[in-house]
Amino acid sequence: MNMDLQIRISRKILRNPLMNASGVLGDSPDSIRLLSTLGFGCIVTKTLTWEPREGYKPPIIIPLKYGLLNAVGLANPGIKAGKELIDAAKEKNIHIAISIGGVNVDDFVRLAEVASDFKPDFIELNLSCPHTPGYGVDAAKTIAAIKNIVKNVTSITSIPIWAKLSFSRSLVNEADAALSNGASAIVLINTIPAMLIDPYVMKPVLTHKWGGLSGPAIHPIAVYAVYKVYEELEAEIIGVGGVESWRDAIEFILAGARGIQIGSALIRCGHNIVREIIDGICKYMAEIGINRLEELVGYAHKR
Ligand SMILES: Cc1cc2nc3c(=O)[nH]c(=O)nc-3n(C[C@H](O)[C@H](O)[C@H](O)COP(=O)(O)O)c2cc1C
Structure with missing residues (x-):
C-alpha cells in the first residue's frame, strides 16, 4: 500500500506532519539546510527577537533520565537574520515557519512586519517560553494580552499565524482567545517550568535557577493538552512534547493534531529519529489498513 502522509495545515499542504520544535x-x-535533509515536512526557526540575544551562561541544558531541563534564555541572532533562514529553506524547497518572540504587543507587531517581508509559510508566536523574563509567558500573561498580541499581529499580515502556548489551567480559554482573534493554528505545548538543586553545592544547577522541562516526561501532558483543545474547539493543532517514536507521534494525531514537532529527541536520540518515526507511522498505517494519514486526525474522539 502506498502511504499518503500529506497533511493540510493553515491552507498549505505539507508532505508529512513532522517538523522540528x-x-x-x-x-x-x-542548520536550516541540515534540518531540510532529515525528512521533515516543515522547518521551524529558533525564536527570533528584535535584537540578537546571547542567552544565559552554561550550564543551560541538563540531560535527565526522562527528558531535558533547559534555560537557554532565547539566545538567537535577532530578527534580521530571519531572511537568510527563510531563504535557506526556500533553496531546499521545504516549508518554513519563523518563530518570533516579543515583550509586548508593539514588539510582536514590528517583529511580524519584518518577518512577513521574508515571506515564510507560517509565523509562530512564542507566547510560552517559561524562563526568559519579559518574553514568552511573561509577555502573554493574561488572556487579554494573548488576544491583543494575536489580534494586532493578524491585522498586519496575511501569513498564517500559529500561537504557541504552554500548559495551564486556562489553556482552552487561551487557545480560544488566539483562534477567535485570527490565529490559524495552536502549537501545544512549550516546556514546563522545572528546576534541579544539587544536594552538595546546595544551589540550583542551572545558572538561571529554573528552566523548562521537555522530552518524554511531558509527553502525556502534551497529549492531554492537544486532546482537550481539539475536543473543545476543533482547532488546527500542532502537538509538541516528548515525541521519540512513531507511537508518540500517532498519539498526537489521534488526539487531534495535524502537525507534530520534535525537539529534545533530536538531541537525545540523534537525527535518524525523524526517518524512524516516518517509517514507523507508515508500518502502523499498513497494519491498520489506512493509507491517508489525514483520516486519523482526531480519531480518538470518535465513538
Ligand atoms: C534547548 C531547547 C531550546 C528551546 N528553544 C525554544 C525557542 O526558542 N522557542 C520556543 O518556542 N520553544 C523552544 N523550546 C521548546 C521546544 O520548542 C518544545 O516546545 C519543547 O522542548 C517540547 O518538545 P520536546 O519534548 O520535543 O523537546 C526549546 C526547547 C529546548 C529543549
Whole structure:
C-alpha cells in the first residue's frame, strides 16, 4: 500500500506532519539546510527577537533520565537574520515557519512586519517560553494580552499565524482567545517550568535557577493538552512534547493534531529519529489498513 502522509495545515499542504520544535536547531542557514535533509515536512526557526540575544551562561541544558531541563534564555541572532533562514529553506524547497518572540504587543507587531517581508509559510508566536523574563509567558500573561498580541499581529499580515502556548489551567480559554482573534493554528505545548538543586553545592544547577522541562516526561501532558483543545474547539493543532517514536507521534494525531514537532529527541536520540518515526507511522498505517494519514486526525474522539 502506498502511504499518503500529506497533511493540510493553515491552507498549505505539507508532505508529512513532522517538523522540528523551535529552538532545537534552526538558528543559522547551515542548520536550516541540515534540518531540510532529515525528512521533515516543515522547518521551524529558533525564536527570533528584535535584537540578537546571547542567552544565559552554561550550564543551560541538563540531560535527565526522562527528558531535558533547559534555560537557554532565547539566545538567537535577532530578527534580521530571519531572511537568510527563510531563504535557506526556500533553496531546499521545504516549508518554513519563523518563530518570533516579543515583550509586548508593539514588539510582536514590528517583529511580524519584518518577518512577513521574508515571506515564510507560517509565523509562530512564542507566547510560552517559561524562563526568559519579559518574553514568552511573561509577555502573554493574561488572556487579554494573548488576544491583543494575536489580534494586532493578524491585522498586519496575511501569513498564517500559529500561537504557541504552554500548559495551564486556562489553556482552552487561551487557545480560544488566539483562534477567535485570527490565529490559524495552536502549537501545544512549550516546556514546563522545572528546576534541579544539587544536594552538595546546595544551589540550583542551572545558572538561571529554573528552566523548562521537555522530552518524554511531558509527553502525556502534551497529549492531554492537544486532546482537550481539539475536543473543545476543533482547532488546527500542532502537538509538541516528548515525541521519540512513531507511537508518540500517532498519539498526537489521534488526539487531534495535524502537525507534530520534535525537539529534545533530536538531541537525545540523534537525527535518524525523524526517518524512524516516518517509517514507523507508515508500518502502523499498513497494519491498520489506512493509507491517508489525514483520516486519523482526531480519531480518538470518535465513538
Ligand atoms: C534547548 C531547547 C531550546 C528551546 N528553544 C525554544 C525557542 O526558542 N522557542 C520556543 O518556542 N520553544 C523552544 N523550546 C521548546 C521546544 O520548542 C518544545 O516546545 C519543547 O522542548 C517540547 O518538545 P520536546 O519534548 O520535543 O523537546 C526549546 C526547547 C529546548 C529543549
